[in-house]
Amino acid sequence: MLKKFASVAGALALSTALVTPAMAELSGKLRIMSDMSNPAPRAIMEGLAADFDAMHPDLEVEVEIVDREAWKSQIRNALTADAPDVINWYAANRMGPYVNAGLFEDISDMYANGDLPGLDSVKGAMTLDGKQWGVPYTYYQWGIYYREDIFKELGLSEPTTFDEEIANCAKILESGRKCYTIGSKYLWTAGGWFDYMNMRTNGFDFHMQLATGQASWTSDEVRATFANWRKLIDMGAFIDDHQTYSWQEALPFFVKGEATAYLMGNFVVPHLREGGLTDDQIDFYQFPKIADVPMGEDAPTDTFHIASAAQNKEAARAFLQYVTSADVQTEINAGSGLGQLPVNSASSVDDDEFLNQGFEMLSNNATGGIAQFFDRDFPAEMASIGMEGLQEFMVFPDNLDDILNRLESARGRIYK
Amino acid sequence: MSTANQSWAKRNRMTITPLLFLLPGILFFVAYVVFPIFQSFNISLYEWDGLGEATYIGAGNYQELLTDRNFEISLWNNVKWLVLYLLAIPAGLLIALLLNQTVPGIRLYKSLFFFPFVISQVVVGLVFSWFYLPRVGLLNALLTSLGLESINVLGDPTLATYGIIAAGLWPQTAYCMILYLTGLNAVDPEQVEAGRLDGAKGVKMLWYVILPQLRPATFIAFVVTIIGALRSFDLISIMTNGGPFGSTRVLSFYMFEKALSxxxxxxxxxxxxxxxxxxxxxxxxxxxxxxxxxDEREARR
Structure with missing residues (x-):
């Protein structure tokens, strides 16, 4: 800590650093541009900035919050013209365009010299070209959220294998319900299903080979994935007309009990509770095993980065340290805040039925590896063409050959 | 010297004044319309992600367009829009003829018919997507009460585009109606009288006497409808987001998706x-x- 500080503030400040915390010497202005625009995350972000501001009397912290969806295209302008110091983005491949264009600051040294304790397990998701480009601040599990009360009523238990899953589904269908709700209008929900089908059928490593363009879409492995998926589709396991609904519009099927399960990220839980379901009625299980491969899981990670054109990089680095420190991580990811999982291994997970199960699953039963999500692991263009094909497959499974050939030719063009 | 200049400006002020008045408009038009057009031509010859270096690839993008099935679908959808959107013109005319009467409260009816044009396209899109909803939408309630099979208009790749065009026709018809209503005000009653004396009635009267006088209104209706059809973006974005599986994209939407989404x-x-x-x-x-x-040259003669 002292060594780093000396290089930052010079020898004169060193003497004061011995008596006050090193970061107290930060001065000037720290500009943060954040996409945490939903009410709860917004409060967290504003709280973080205010606290950081209070910790450093000479530093002025300025936060600008941009709509989360709009940010996905605005980040380009933000980083190129009058860049802020700290910005929000996503882990893994999604960082690619900005890393390649030299717009994200390389912070490998912070990981190397121990400025970011407790982040070793998430370092991989921040690594591109062997360097680290930012820090995560929250992540969440994916999995199957189901109606515990209906499972009880039908005498079903949480399945651990795909055969059990199918047997359960047959009974659910018999009772006049659908097994899964899904709204695929905006495509990405179908990407979640493919992630799990493929990771369970062929394993995490193959899934990543497909994501990085090394494996072929017309391979036997991919066909096996779709064959497994088709078993569910042919049973009529998914709700009808899902291509017309957004993921929120698919929620009422679950809440009303017309469909018993939802493959989703943990962010679905507050919506289910708001819909009037109690925790006795909802439960969670890990996507069941299909082939005998280590289980891979989707756990999308949201991140902070420093712009390479930042004006106040010292303050920006200190802010990243602050956000990822164990206590702050515990606090912002608690149920009263983001309601997600902390990235620091020294933090504690809030005592919530779903967070506990998710944390347990990701820590102990995700031996295959942790993926980000279809549209974050695959390059953007492949993801958009891919998800469109997945949606088409879910509606017209007979078009599979045509879809796979299309994806394969897109693969030939996109990965060069 | 200065006097010569003054007199030159004075002599030519009939030419200079309009040019000066036009200048700001022309400057903005060149900067924000003409220049970007040529810029687009130029960028279309490169491969560029908007951030890094642009690589010159000649006609590569156009070659890819030729084999891109999504482009073909978008192009055909544009043709569908162009053809079917024109239905707004006869429909607008029909409603205008119906409303062109002097009965008590006709102003209210006119404003009600004009209403869809006033509300935002986004609202039109939302209203129609609720109307089309698979299980609870009005359309399917109607169909099932008639004993017919329910349909998912926006989820069916063969129907979705037509569903969106129908939504677009609602405000566009209102627009054409208002154009024709103003046009009908200008119809010369003496000509109608003369036609009547010559025994013209109904369709014949409409075709030979009324419509020729409505030509300016028809022309404008044609222009705004064609442009409206080619600009159809917001309805698609709201109602299907280009889906299901890209079957409702048009060129403007596809362009947005490829470049800016x-x-x-x-x-x-x-x-x-x-x-x-x-x-x-x-x-x-x-x-x-x-x-x-x-037309202008003919009018001047």
Whole structure:
């Protein structure tokens, strides 16, 4: 800590650093541009900035919050013209365009010299070209959220294998319900299903080979994935007309009990509770095993980065340290805040039925590896063409050959 | 010297004054319309993600367009829009003829019919997507009460585009109606009287006496409808987001997706689509300009 500080503030400040915390010497202005625009995350972000501001009397912290969806295209302008110091983005491949264009600051040294304790397990998701480009601040599990009360009523238990899953589904269908709700209008929900089908059928490593363009879409492995998926589709396991609904519009099927399960990220839980379901009625299980491969899981990670054109990089680095420190991580990811999982291994997970199960699953039963999500692991263009094909497959499974050939030719063009 | 200048300015002020008045407009038009058009032409020859270095690939983007099935679908959808959107003109005329009467409260009816044009396209899109909803929408409630099978208009790739066009026709018909209503006010009652004396009635009266007098209104209705059809973006974005599986995209939407959306940022490819769309529009615009020029010349004679 002292060594780093000396290089930052010079020898004169060193003497004061011995008596006050090193970061107290930060001065000037720290500009943060954040996409945490939903009410709860917004409060967290504003709280973080205010606290950081209070910790450093000479530093002025300025936060600008941009709509989360709009940010996905605005980040380009933000980083190129009058860049802020700290910005929000996503882990893994999604960082690619900005890393390649030299717009994200390389912070490998912070990981190397121990400025970011407790982040070793998430370092991989921040690594591109062997360097680290930012820090995560929250992540969440994916999995199957189901109606515990209906499972009880039908005498079903949480399945651990795909055969059990199918047997359960047959009974659910018999009772006049659908097994899964899904709204695929905006495509990405179908990407979640493919992630799990493929990771369970062929394993995490193959899934990543497909994501990085090394494996072929017309391979036997991919066909096996779709064959497994088709078993569910042919049973009529998914709700009808899902291509017309957004993921929120698919929620009422679950809440009303017309469909018993939802493959989703943990962010679905507050919506289910708001819909009037109690925790006795909802439960969670890990996507069941299909082939005998280590289980891979989707756990999308949201991140902070420093712009390479930042004006106040010292303050920006200190802010990243602050956000990822164990206590702050515990606090912002608690149920009263983001309601997600902390990235620091020294933090504690809030005592919530779903967070506990998710944390347990990701820590102990995700031996295959942790993926980000279809549209974050695959390059953007492949993801958009891919998800469109997945949606088409879910509606017209007979078009599979045509879809796979299309994806394969897109693969030939996109990965060069 | 200075006096010579003054007199030159004075002598030519009839020419200079309008030019000066036009200058700001022309400057903005060049900076924000003409220049970007040529810029698009230029970018369409490159492969560029908007951030890094642009690589010159010649006609590569256009070659890719030729084999891109999504482009073909978008192009055909544009044709569907162009043809079917024109239905707004006869429909608008019909409603205008119906409403062109003097009965108590007709102003209220007129405003009610004009209402869909006033509300935002986004609202129109939302209203229609609720109308089409698979299980609870009004359309399917109606169909099932008649004993017919329910349909998912926006989820069926063969129907979705027509569903969106129908939604677009609602405000567009209102627009054409208002154009015709003003046109009908200007119809010469003496000519109608003369026609009546000669025994013209009903359709014949409409075709030979009324419609020729409505020609300016028809022309404007044609122009705004064609342009409206080519600009159909917001309804698609709201109602289907281009789906299901890209079956409702039109060129403008595809261009946006490829160049500016979350998964896009292929600026060169997007520009190539924009160039194609520009030439389609240019064809119509050239026709409109030419026919306006012709009319004006005839009027001057």
């Amino acid at each position: 979350e998964y896009g940022f292929r600026m060169g490819y997007g520009s190539a689509i924009a160039v194609v769309l520009f030439f389609i529009m240019l064809f119509f615009i050239a026709y409109f300009l030419w026919s306006m020029y012709r």
